[in-house]
Amino acid sequence: xxxxxxxxxxxxxxxxxxxxxxxxxxxxxxxxxxxxxxxxxxxxxxxxxxxxxxxxxxxxxxxxxxxxxxxxxxxxxxxxxxxxxxxxxxxxxxxxxxxxxxxxxxxxxxxxxxxxxxxxxxxxxxxxxxxxxxxxxxxxxxxxxxxxxxxxxxxxxxxxxxxxxxxxxxxxxxxxxxxxxxxxxxxxxxxxxxxxxxxxxxxxxxxxxxxxxxxxxxxxxxxxxxxxxxxxxxxxxxxxxxxxxxxxxxxxxxxxxxxxxxxxxxxxxxxxxxxxxxxxxxxxxxxxxxxxxxxxxxxxxxxxxxxxxxxxxxxxxxxxxxxxxxxxxxxxxxxxxxxxxxxxxxxxxxxxxxxxxxxxxxxxxxxxxxxxxxxxxxxxxxxxxxxxxxxxxxxxxxxxxxxxxxxxxxxxxxxxxxxxxxxxxxxxxxxxxxxxxxxxxxxxxxxxxxxxxxxxxxxxxxxxxxxx
Amino acid sequence: xxxxxxxxxxxxxxxxxxxxxxxxxxxxxxxxxxxxxxxxxxxxxxxxxxxxxxxxxxxxxxxxxxxxxxxxxxxxxxxxxxxxxxxxxxxxxxxxxxxxxxxxxxxxxxxxxxxxxxxxxxxxxxxxxxxxxxxxxxxxxxxxxxxxxxxxxxxxxxxxxxxxxxxxxxxxxxxxxxxxxxxxxxxxxxxxxxxxxxxxxxxxxxxxxxxxxxxxxxxxxxxxxxxxxxxxxxxxxxxxxxxxxxxxxxxxxxxxxxxxxxxxxxxxxxxxxxxxxxxxxxxxxxxxxxxxxxxxxxxxxxxxxxxxxxxxxxxxxxxxxxxxxxxxxxxxxxxxxxxxxxxxxxxxxxxxxxxxxxxxxxxxxxxxxxxxxxxxxxxxxxxxxxxxxxxxxxxxxxxxxxxxxxxxxxxxxxxxxxxxxxxxxxxxxxxxxxxxxxxxxxxxxxxxxxxxxxxxxxx
Numbered sequence: 001x002x003x004x005x006x007x008x009x010x011x012x013x014x015x016x017x018x019x020x021x022x023x024x025x026x027x028x029x030x031x032x033x034x035x036x037x038x039x040x041x042x043x044x045x046x047x048x049x050x051x052x053x054x055x056x057x058x059x060x061x062x063x064x065x066x067x068x069x070x071x072x073x074x075x076x077x078x079x080x081x082x083x084x085x086x087x088x089x090x091x092x093x094x095x096x097x098x099x100x101x102x103x104x105x106x107x108x109x110x111x112x113x114x115x116x117x118x119x120x121x122x123x124x125x126x127x128x129x130x131x132x133x134x135x136x137x138x139x140x141x142x143x144x145x146x147x148x149x150x151x152x153x154x155x156x157x158x159x160x161x162x163x164x165x166x167x168x169x170x171x172x173x174x175x176x177x178x179x180x181x182x183x184x185x186x187x188x189x190x191x192x193x194x195x196x197x198x199x200x201x202x203x204x205x206x207x208x209x210x211x212x213x214x215x216x217x218x219x220x221x222x223x224x225x226x227x228x229x230x231x232x233x234x235x236x237x238x239x240x241x242x243x244x245x246x247x248x249x250x251x252x253x254x255x256x257x258x259x260x261x262x263x264x265x266x267x268x269x270x271x272x273x274x275x276x277x278x279x280x281x282x283x284x285x286x287x288x289x290x291x292x293x294x295x296x297x298x299x300x301x302x303x304x305x306x307x308x309x310x311x312x313x314x315x316x317x318x319x320x321x322x323x324x325x326x327x328x329x330x331x332x333x334x335x336x337x338x339x340x341x342x343x344x345x346x347x348x349x350x351x352x353x354x355x356x357x358x359x360x361x362x363x364x365x366x367x368x369x370x371x372x373x374x375x376x377x378x379x380x381x382x383x384x385x386x387x388x389x390x391x392x393x394x395x396x397x398x399x400x401x402x403x404x405x406x407x408x409x410x411x412x413x414x415x416x417x418x419x420x421x422x423x424x425x426x427x428x429x430x431x432x433x434x435x436x437x438x439x440x441x442x443x444x445x446x447x448x449x450x451x452x453x454x455x456x457x458x459x460x461x462x463x464x465x466x467x468x
Numbered sequence: 469x470x471x472x473x474x475x476x477x478x479x480x481x482x483x484x485x486x487x488x489x490x491x492x493x494x495x496x497x498x499x500x501x502x503x504x505x506x507x508x509x510x511x512x513x514x515x516x517x518x519x520x521x522x523x524x525x526x527x528x529x530x531x532x533x534x535x536x537x538x539x540x541x542x543x544x545x546x547x548x549x550x551x552x553x554x555x556x557x558x559x560x561x562x563x564x565x566x567x568x569x570x571x572x573x574x575x576x577x578x579x580x581x582x583x584x585x586x587x588x589x590x591x592x593x594x595x596x597x598x599x600x601x602x603x604x605x606x607x608x609x610x611x612x613x614x615x616x617x618x619x620x621x622x623x624x625x626x627x628x629x630x631x632x633x634x635x636x637x638x639x640x641x642x643x644x645x646x647x648x649x650x651x652x653x654x655x656x657x658x659x660x661x662x663x664x665x666x667x668x669x670x671x672x673x674x675x676x677x678x679x680x681x682x683x684x685x686x687x688x689x690x691x692x693x694x695x696x697x698x699x700x701x702x703x704x705x706x707x708x709x710x711x712x713x714x715x716x717x718x719x720x721x722x723x724x725x726x727x728x729x730x731x732x733x734x735x736x737x738x739x740x741x742x743x744x745x746x747x748x749x750x751x752x753x754x755x756x757x758x759x760x761x762x763x764x765x766x767x768x769x770x771x772x773x774x775x776x777x778x779x780x781x782x783x784x785x786x787x788x789x790x791x792x793x794x795x796x797x798x799x800x801x802x803x804x805x806x807x808x809x810x811x812x813x814x815x816x817x818x819x820x821x822x823x824x825x826x827x828x829x830x831x832x833x834x835x836x837x838x839x840x841x842x843x844x845x846x847x848x849x850x851x852x853x854x855x856x857x858x859x860x861x862x863x864x865x866x867x868x869x870x871x872x873x874x875x876x877x878x879x880x881x882x883x884x885x886x887x888x889x890x891x892x893x894x895x896x897x898x899x900x901x902x903x904x905x906x907x908x909x910x911x912x913x914x915x916x917x918x919x920x921x922x923x924x925x926x927x
Contacts, residue, residue: 028533031879034821035833035843037858043850056532089852092814096880416850 013079014174015104023108027056030100033092038102041090043415044071044422048087048102055105064113067106068120072145073138073184073418075114076167078106079176080414082266084298114183123192124151129432132157132214134201137165138414139220139403141188142421148191150429155214156193159200163188165222166404166414169245172270174277178248207377211398215432218424219386219394219401220417224369229262233319236326237262240271240365247274255280256360260329262286262316264293268365269303275363276306283309283357285316287334287347311357315349319362328356371405382407391427392420400424470773471780472766474508476724476747477637477663479595481568483508483766484781485737488728488749489572489598489641492759494546496556500563505759506766509568510560511749514545514600515553516574516585517612524685527674529700536756538701540674540694542685544606545574550588558592568747570596570639574603574612577622582629590636597636599627599661601652602643602668604695617643617668620655627659639663639726642708644670649708650715657721664712665726665749667705669695698730698752705729706743710792713744732756734768741781742788796899803891804870806831806863812883813860817843819874819884820861828927830867831874833859865889867927893922 018026030052038048046067054063067074083089083103091099113120129152133140136158144156162168167181189195201207201221210217226239238254240261246253259275261268264286276282284303286293289312293300303310311331318330333353336345370384380387380395386406388394394401402420404413447453472483486509487493487502499510521544529538546553561569571589575581589597601623603613616622623640631638640656642649644667653664671693675684683691709727712718718725727745731737732753740748753761778784808819808831820843823831835841841859863874875884898909907914919926 025533031816031818033815034817035845037815037855040845040854040858041850041852045845045847045850085852086850090855092816092855094855095814419850 012173013177017111018101018104018108020108023055023060023105024058026101027052027105029093030056031092037090037092038087038100041086042070043086043419044077046070046074046087046106051109052100052102052105055109060109060112061116061118063105063109064118065120067109068113070422071415071418072142072187072421073167073414074106075110075180076138076171076176076184077415077418078103078110079180080167080171082296082298085296086415119187119190121145121149121191123148126153127151127432129153130155130214131216131218131428131432132210133218133220134210135159135165135220135222135403135405136163136185136195136197137220137222137403137417138167139417139421139424140165140218141184142418143218143220143400143402143424144188144193144421145191146422146425147428148188148193150425150432152215152428152432154193156188156195157199157201158195158197161197163195163197165220166417169248170241170267171248171414172244172274173248174273175270202373202376204377207396207399216398216400216428218428219373219399219405220403220421221371221373221401222404224372226364227367227369229316229364229366231316231318233321233326236319236321236324236362238361238363240267240363241368243271243274243363247278253278254361255363256326257281258359259283259361259363260285260316260357260359261363261365262329263365263367264288264290264295264310265365265367266295266299269295269299269308271363271365272303272308273306275361276308280361281309282307283311283359285311285314285329285331285357287313287315288344289313289336292344313347315347316362317354320356326360326362328358329362330354330356368404374405391430392424393427400427470770470778472508472770472773474747474781476568476726477596477639479509479568479570479637479747480566481508481747482566484741484745484747485509485762485765486511486568486570486726486747486749487754488751489513489570489600490751490755491543492751492754495548496560499560499569502759502762503560503564503567506762507567507759509570509595509747511570511572511598512546512553512557512594514572514574514603515550515589516545516600517576517607517610519544519547519606521547522687524687527684527694529674529698531700536698536752538672538674538696538698539752539755540672540696541669542605542687542692542694545572545600545603550585554588554592557589557594561593561595568596569594570598572598572600572641574600574607577611577616577626579629582626583633586630586634586636590634594636596639596663597630597634598639598641598665599630599656600641600668601626601656602641602645602695604643604645604669604671605693614643614645614668617641617652618646620651623652624655624659627656627661631660631662637662639665641668642666643668644704644708644729649711650718653712653715654717657717657723661723663724663726663746664718665728666708666712667701667729669697670701670704672696698756699732699736700730702730702732702736702739706739709740709743709745710789713786713789714792732761734765734772737765737769738772738784741784742786743792744786744789746781746785794899796902797897799895799897800901801891801893801895803889803893804872804886805865805868805889806870806872806874806884807865807887808861808863808874808878808884809882810860812880814880814883815855815858815860816879817859817861818877818879822873822877827871827873828867828869830864830869831861832864834862835859893924 032049036049051063051066087102088099093099131154133144133156144154147154163185164181243253255275255278259280259282261272261284272282313334314331320328333350334347335350337348340346374386386401388406392400402424403417474484489511493510494513525543527540528536531537571594601617607613608615640661677684724746726747727740728749731750820831832840878884902909908918
């Protein structure tokens, strides 16, 4: 099937920006819930009812400020967050109506602030403390911003040419254009953070150097490449991450006319979307069924609506190629066997069920390798990720870590990474001697101990006491 | 099917919906078109003294993104020559003999001026005259409109000048810009009015533009108060209507009242009828949506009447009036409490915020495990699953004073209901208490004693 869309439209953001009128009407739908579930559900706990209220009253810059206070990467998260699983999924309107379009309203507010060229924050007076942040993805940017706001001198190291990490290189343009990711790097620069690109931390000596020059080091190095499948013809497989990156930087994606994508996670769907929009007839193969696929259900539905085919219970066994050109993917049919250790039915090959899917492109997106740097630096690991404690401290003194490199939070990874950055900044505030922004509202003791306060709040311990 | 026709002070119409004297009734062509849509009558935009209108004339009130919840205007009476209006009135009446055509008029406070215009109106064949004693701006500075309506003596005198020279029914349209609406009503009755209508528009400044810092509408850099109308004024109109229909003098006079002020739907119309209106006038809603509104107004009203077994408009008119009381007549022993239907509750917890912050702190938040909790979140929690463990508001009925704030803020229809419960208190009104035990209403110690005797606890 030919893609009827004109090519210049293929890689624009999927959802158009809201018009001011649309945003006002939508914001006025919001009930302004008390102690709202959307706020609870957001991993960075943006005060969503407040920012929506501000949009409703025409205070759009104020709305953006409310967002960015809790989430410095509000512009990215407005686009990439799986809102159906988070804020919008928790909206009380789900009970009987459509939830408020929180993600799009957040995008409206943060874009407004950007368009006005307003800087929402100014750094505190210099503390004389220095922090090095390694990796400029969401976790690194978030940590850098929060630390800079506290007045620390922050240097942010990025091994690649452009800052932004996953946001810049790994999110398809349908969700987030490169310039949105880059303007968040600029926003960190505006707070006085020194951004050093093209410099990689890859040895214990390098870490020692950073520790010698800084009071603390934050590792936010993300994950590695797509792991090998270990099948013949592997060399001819494209990496899903590479395909996405090429599409973001407007380079040729190398996708032909008939593509097979291996995997069924959210990244696999992104890679398949790129292939499809580049004009290829695209099929995703997965060894289990749609019930077990790790992509969000709304992403699966999106893929179907894009015209992407699915071949479930299918395991690739060999990439067929002639003269350096892929000609097909040999697969074997799988049956579901007894439950494995994860409780899911174990897929087992059905003998003699080999078949070939003719194609000229094979893309693999079956996950990402654990951070190799953790081993190189001699950090304690936790199932291959960097081990951290509740304060996000690693096993090395003065070294902190956050983002994808500390745990597999495939779900909501960007917003989780942003929250990690905040938590690191809060931890560091304790050792560097400044006060971080409180995570939950607190009241000073003189207020808490007042008889009127106690009468007002009864014997029930208050939120901050309950949850610490 | 219900019969919607009315006979209002001798003015007959196929349905009670008249276009109020205003821009929608500015010309014969307009009223002709309105009648084609099915309007029962029209009060022709006020004719009278020569005027010049200015530009621009309307300010709109937007609430929560909803436009024209109210409008205010600095428009004057008809700026078309008298002869043109009179000729068109006659033409419309000839073409539409079954519709009510009432002519609103306003002239100088001079018996001859009134006589002249009344004669001209009679010659058109119109069904009635409405005296515009309400215009709050433009005309009042010239001694007309509200300047007459606000001074009972002037109201009586002017009305008398008209009623003494005409055979047509005379409706006096009252201004709400007055402390006691019954004063000009009495004056109008003393002047021989055959009917009353209310409300005219309320003095208002709609807004100040936050970009230009100009009062809106800005008329060449200046602003002035205008007349406020539209959905937002309905409660004021209903109250003034109730004041008239419960007033002994008005009741004795037997004059009907034409109700207006914010009627936008058949529901509004039914409320005006229930509180005693005998005909209804509509303006702002038509300015917002056009004459086509009449279809739902008549259809909705008629179906509602059928559902309630009302056969005629007269069956509906005044059905709720007997409930109108003074504070002193209310039962101090009555007790209602709020009940939240947990199956309908969506846990927005607006009731909790309202009760806890601004009412009587009698709603608790209860977690799914039954434990009372305070608001607040666990910073480690995230994801849509947080909605599953969300606490539900629950009323502590023993502490609920039945203020009904929660029921008013609840966004879900029928979720919070005010339920009557036995109060254990004596059923007595303030008036009775004042008569029986005057000391209770005069000193706090006596009040304390009374409360202890009767088991009234205030927390």
